[in-house]
Amino acid sequence: MSKIKVAVIGCGSISKHRHIPEYASNSNVELVAFVDPIIERAQHYAELHGGKAYSNYVDMLKAEKVDAVSVCTPNYLHAEISIAAANAGAHVLVEKPMATSAAESEAMIEAAKKNGVFLMVGHNQRLMPPHVKAKEILESGKLGKVLTFRTSFGHPGPEGWSVDGRESWFFRKEEAIMGAMGDLGVHKSDLIRWLLDDEVAQVAAFVGTLHKEGTDVDDNATCLLRMKSGATGSLVASWTYYKGQDNSTVLWCENGVIKIDTDPNDQVIVELRNGTVERYKVGQVATNEKQTSSGVISEFVTSILDNKPPRISGEEGYQALKVILAAFESEATGKIINL
Structure with a gap:
């Protein structure tokens, strides 16, 4: 062709x-x-x-x-x-x-x-080697059902990444509409749906601007999610992790725990209840400082x-976005939002 x-x-x-x-x-x-x-x-x-x-x-x-x-x-x-x-x-x-x-x-x-x-x-988070490996381990069934989780994505903010620095559109609400949640949170809502092969049923969230001056886009969000399966967990997005990026996910399951991107050497660690520990070096998750394909x-x-x-697909992107929109609605109303 x-x-x-x-x-x-x-x-x-x-x-x-x-x-x-x-x-x-x-x-x-x-x-x-x-x-x-x-x-x-x-x-x-x-x-x-x-x-x-x-x-x-x-x-x-x-x-x-x-x-x-x-x-x-x-x-x-x-x-x-x-x-x-x-x-x-x-x-x-x-x-x-x-x-x-x-x-x-x-x-x-x-x-x-x-x-x-x-x-x-x-x-891109679903395509990162540690996430691909984690999905494979979850699908093997050895960990059993995911019961609780935490997933976070934080870095010092777009001013270090955007070609326009502090003058970036990321900080202009009329162009960005949403801040850290649109930039980072939506990656994690997509990732958790995909890893658990499950949809988010309920969202409660605090979303706000804590530290970035002169902007009214959100720079931090802390969300509670309940999945359709009943699994519950937290999703965090932040532009104020000034000491460096965090893009880690931990899933506590019936038979043990799986830690993704929590360790500088082993990107995926599985600790089973029977005492065995498996460590996988599968390649890094890309960061703003260190671009990988x-x-x-x-x-x-x-x-x-x-x-x-x-x-x-567009449908998948839409499901991930719905979670973020629900978080904004929760912040605005003070209510738990049902999806």
């Missing part, structure tokens, strides 16, 4: 570190267009990789016949651009959170269906080549 023609919309940090290099190193892909309102950013990548630079996606979709797009823009534009790309007949890979509301998510899923294209969400791009490209719907 001829190469998949791809356009990258939004040329900030996630494009710079993940999407663009991973497309560029994929022999099945031709990068044909880069879009950014700051045209110099788009031009920079067009010069590096070939293709054309555009300052807006509408012009690009008119001018180019692309097979697929990556949507790497501020959150408030995810739905609008994904729907326009689907209507132009392109497969869509959208960064998380896939959208900022239930209505937007549903419209995106509908647009992809109607146009016969794939919609995939960039939930996210696996998202090759997963997206493979699904297009094989004409198989992506595993991390």
Whole structure:
């Protein structure tokens, strides 16, 4: 088959570190267009990789016949651009959170269906080697049922990651809509659903801005989740882990405990009630400081080549987002929200 023609919309940090290099190193892909309102950013990548630079996606979709797009823009534009790309007949890979509301998510899923294209969400946590290993161990049944859990994702905040630093859209509520929860929390709601092969039934949450000055987007959230199976646990998202990142998950099960990314050397540790301890070195989870291949791009490209719907579909992204939206609703109402 001829190469998949791809356009990258939004040329900030996630494009710079993940999407663009991973497309560029994929022999099945031709990068044909880069879009950014700051045209110099788009031009920079067009010069590096070939293709054309555009300052807006509408012009690009008119001018180019692309097979697929990556949507790497501020959150408030995810739905609008994904729907326009689907209507132009392109497969869509959208960064998380896939959208900022239930209505937007549903419209995106509908647009992809109607146009016969794939919609995939960039939930890379399921593709990280420690999480893949943990899922395999859970599926083996040796730990029995998951009873309780904690999962957290925290780092010092987007100012160290975003190409715009402290001036980033991440801190502007009208563009970000949600802060640490949209950035990190939604990764963990996706991960816990996937690891447990279960849906979240109830959410209670404290979500707020504790320390980032001059912004009204949330920088911390602590959530209680009850799963359909009855398993209960906590989900934490934070932009104020100033002493370094935490992306760990611990699951307490009938027959023991599994610890994921809690140890600097062994990424997965299983401690069984009978006294045996298993330690697995399977490779690190990617961090902002230490980029490893996210696996998202090759997963997206493979699904297009094989004409198989992506595993991390729009529907999956929507289920993960619902948990985050419920957390905001819980904070606003002081109530436990039923999903």
